[in-house]
Amino acid sequence: MTSSIQQNTPVSLKNVVIDDGFWSQRQANNREHTLPAIKHQMEKTGRVDAWKLDYKQEQGKKDGHTSILAQPLSKVKPHIFWDSDAGKWIEAAAYSLTTHPDAELESYMDSFIDLIASAQQPDGYLNIFFTSVEPQNKFKNLRDWHEFYDAGHLTEAAVAYYEATGKRKLLDVMCRYIDYIDSMFGAEEGKIHGYDGHPEVELALVRLYHATGNQKYLNLSKYFIDERGQQPLFFDQEAIARGEDPKQYWAKTYRYCQAHIPVRQQDMATGHSVRAAYLYSGMADIAAETGDEELKQACLSIWDDLNQHHLYITGGLGPAHANEGFTVPYDLPNETAYAETCAAIALVFWAWRMFKLDPDSKYIDTMERALYNNVLSGVSHEGSHFFYANPLAAFPYITPHGNWSGIVAERDYRRSEWFDCACCPPNLARLVASVGGYIYSTDADTLYVHLYTANHADITVNNRSVKIAQQTEYPWQGQIRLQVDVDQPGRFRLGLRIPGWCRSYTLKVNGQAVTTAATKGYVLIDREWSSGDEIILALDMPVERVLPHPQIRHDVGNIALQRGPVVYCIEEVDNGDNLANVIIPPDARMITTFEPDLFDGVSVINIEGQRAVADWKGGLYQPESVQTITRTPAAIKAIPYAFWANRQPGEMRVWIREN
């Protein structure tokens, strides 16, 4: 055995049963509320019927070229994103079926897949919008129109459904469509030297390669990644072919879609944040699959830039509404944070692939930060309402987009049942349903434990079958009990992640202290294991007062509260309004309490804080020579950020004044 960590293989969620605790509850809500809510909205908005291609039959060629934004005459006109909604929803259902078989759901999905298959064109092409509405515009504007993005999500759905059920129908459909795309796009003469403005198909193709073993799909993914940003720029050529001036690009710069320079020259997180994180996921995949060092270096540089300059404490990314993406280092506004749910989800995907490329728990630290905070804030605690943007401070009258209609009552920022651009809800559903797939991985001789949550799993490591069971109240408690069960005693390594947030811990195997130092964030326990071996990992989990980097101008002078991976916030419903006047001085006493009846049970922090108070002399401004502000003790209650906005609307803050 080596002392290092080798390239890992994730343990499939098929092998992991989450049966208790935090994620068990999240998955139950996801199954019982989120998936049905999405199903309802998919049907209600026409996203299921659209696969019948009725719009085409109704409209025929009557209206010729129809603007994407124009109203249809009768049937609901499909939108260019709708295929991706279907894909993510099927993928989410597939994961749910993997861990919780449901004949009714499976039967429904089979029928839906039949409908999708029926929409495939004789040549293999498959896209609702461009088949029904603008057939003349197929593959004419990859920059803006998301055709491969749609194909990518349907491909992921096909792989997931195949892995969940063994049913190949959608997989075969997507292989045909991808084969068609492969026949049209590529380096060869006569093919289009292009790629999509919204990356996603790149990572999907790697999954398709793994599911089918067909190297062609890996090659196509690599082609899209290699070609991106090469001169002459495809999006320029494509615009000219449409008779447009490329300089009139609405997003102004190809940074928006990470296509301004070749990806191996990129070293900064830039542009639209969901596009970015999907692309970087695909890059990490290809670098891991091919051993491409230059591509790996680009991934490492961009990762470093994200983590050093652009990441909210909640794991959110992309602060700006204008480009739904990145701006400049340390620009992390709170009230207007865009921090799209999909971007944090995409970050989970990317982080997981970075770990595969460069095994180090720092990637899992970021993944965990996103997962417990910005991802979960994207859904209401019971699972039926969704946030698109996830601001870190809220003032009830102003949306994070800064919109203002003058109508106060309409402007409370609450989660929505659905969105016209509905990318986030099914994205969230697929991640929550598949979280079991992010807990374990293996290399040749080691079983790694990345996430702590109650579960039991069957894993093959070092050619032996190992059962492992976790008992823990994580993230509310730092105590984790793992029990190993093997057919017969045998040697392998168990790698336990020590989270980056943890500054002290104890580890015992069968009561004996293990004092091995962690390697890249993992304590590697190399021993002969027998059934019944018990590991107790006790992570100290105090409330940490977190300071912002001195260049984050929005946060300096404030602290955030974090306990374990969970970032906290204060809400008006618990603390009254005017939260900018809440102060948590350095010596404030803080008591953590588990409240079983709050949102299915969460740990809250009760703080002996202060409030700045003033017998205000009137007007908006008073000189300090006549106006005094004093402090009064105030009981302050903080709740996990992910659970905010689940009670009455009001103010919220993550960053709280320290002075």
Added chain:
Amino acid sequence: MTSSIQQNTPVSLKNVVIDDGFWSQRQANNREHTLPAIKHQMEKTGRVDAWKLDYKQEQGKKDGHTSILAQPLSKVKPHIFWDSDAGKWIEAAAYSLTTHPDAELESYMDSFIDLIASAQQPDGYLNIFFTSVEPQNKFKNLRDWHEFYDAGHLTEAAVAYYEATGKRKLLDVMCRYIDYIDSMFGAEEGKIHGYDGHPEVELALVRLYHATGNQKYLNLSKYFIDERGQQPLFFDQEAIARGEDPKQYWAKTYRYCQAHIPVRQQDMATGHSVRAAYLYSGMADIAAETGDEELKQACLSIWDDLNQHHLYITGGLGPAHANEGFTVPYDLPNETAYAETCAAIALVFWAWRMFKLDPDSKYIDTMERALYNNVLSGVSHEGSHFFYANPLAAFPYITPHGNWSGIVAERDYRRSEWFDCACCPPNLARLVASVGGYIYSTDADTLYVHLYTANHADITVNNRSVKIAQQTEYPWQGQIRLQVDVDQPGRFRLGLRIPGWCRSYTLKVNGQAVTTAATKGYVLIDREWSSGDEIILALDMPVERVLPHPQIRHDVGNIALQRGPVVYCIEEVDNGDNLANVIIPPDARMITTFEPDLFDGVSVINIEGQRAVADWKGGLYQPESVQTITRTPAAIKAIPYAFWANRQPGEMRVWIREN
């Protein structure tokens, strides 16, 4: 003589010569740079030639209904606002001619007025856009298309030019046009019961009434004000007549144009801030002219709401880009402050009229706050570049509108030479050129001094001719010397404003202390005056540390520095970047110094402040248990806010951390 203050009459700028000091320099820059810069842009952009109505001749009826946004085929298509740009420019030139005769400028203006007059239609109608481009749409969409707004500005120009030169040509043109409007709009059956979406004509009509003595113009103004917001709502009716659904109004609410309810029921500053302040100016005019108590009460309530809830410390108003206007109480973001230059200018107009309606120096306090801060920040110190939005904090890569293209270098926020919607530059020019008209006013027996700046004036009060001369370095020094000159000794009152910012002062007449308490902010010196009488008013002018109202969430924990009426800011060019880490603790020593070579001479504040510093351990977030932030003494320099962004671009802050 009474002990109270009666309704006042302003002393015309014709009677006031500003010959030295702060406003003399501003007016010189206005004459030598701002007016020529506007002339250049007016010509260059086609705003002069447009009055030839060439666009009509070129386009004829070829393109039928042409969208306002469409590109013309050859000649530059005039915009619906262009008449107002011409109006404000002529008005600014007229004021400049009043105090600084310039035969060349006057000759140019005469020619321009000839051109404008030639564009008047046989029926009296006058508007470039609706004559040249969309004649079929005259008076079809008052809600959105600014026809009366244009008419109002041309009317103000006509009055100003007539008063400056005695030339009636434009005045006669505008009387004809207003007569035409009066024949079309009004309460009488058969007339349109309407008013404009962008108020302005209301105050202009009162000026026209004063210039001509024709009561009809006062009545028309009163009609527009009385009719506004009455049921059935005109903008609904008008939309229906155009075949539109009124509910599809792009601005969503008639609050945007203050037409949601009758004006006498309005008690809050709401909607688009420039529209608001122009409307409120007209309301104050009509209330003062007619003695309408209900209208006066509405003015008082709205004024109170503005000052209690919506005013930036710079005198800016309208924080939101989305509606260019008001949001909710205490919502005063700094980096994204819209705070349009025109809104602060309109506030000066409104405040001045409020004083007439309800003599009290509190109105002049607000007027002075706007004038020395948000108004003057609208123009570069030498006069050739302009701000539309006036944020109270700047981060060099992000515009106040939150725009972000991904192209860092383009995003420094600097003043512009011009704007497509060029309302601010000529508005600023007319106010700076006419500031002499805001210094003095009279009632039957009293001469009031509102603003302190070096000047001499000829004023009639109590039927006697009085010459008064001010010598002062205000706003840089609080010492003001006034000298009175009369034909023969006589009794009248001199009312000297004690600014609201001033907490102690001494006042002497011929060396004798005057200890009379101020009445509504004015010390009324009632005595027999002789030539050579000397008044020395010494206003204590320390640097004040100003606290924000505890509900201004963006500012709490910070202070602003104000000295006299001047609000200060800190800029990166003086203090390095990372201004959020600058701290001015309560006991910080502050020294004011006049720097004669900085921007034609300004007083700066040198502060023995601090900077929060950290040997930062890396990453964006560090727990307080491992990361220390300390303070180090730091020399900090603050400059007047109005003069920011005149050197290299960088960060700026008005509100500075106190802890």
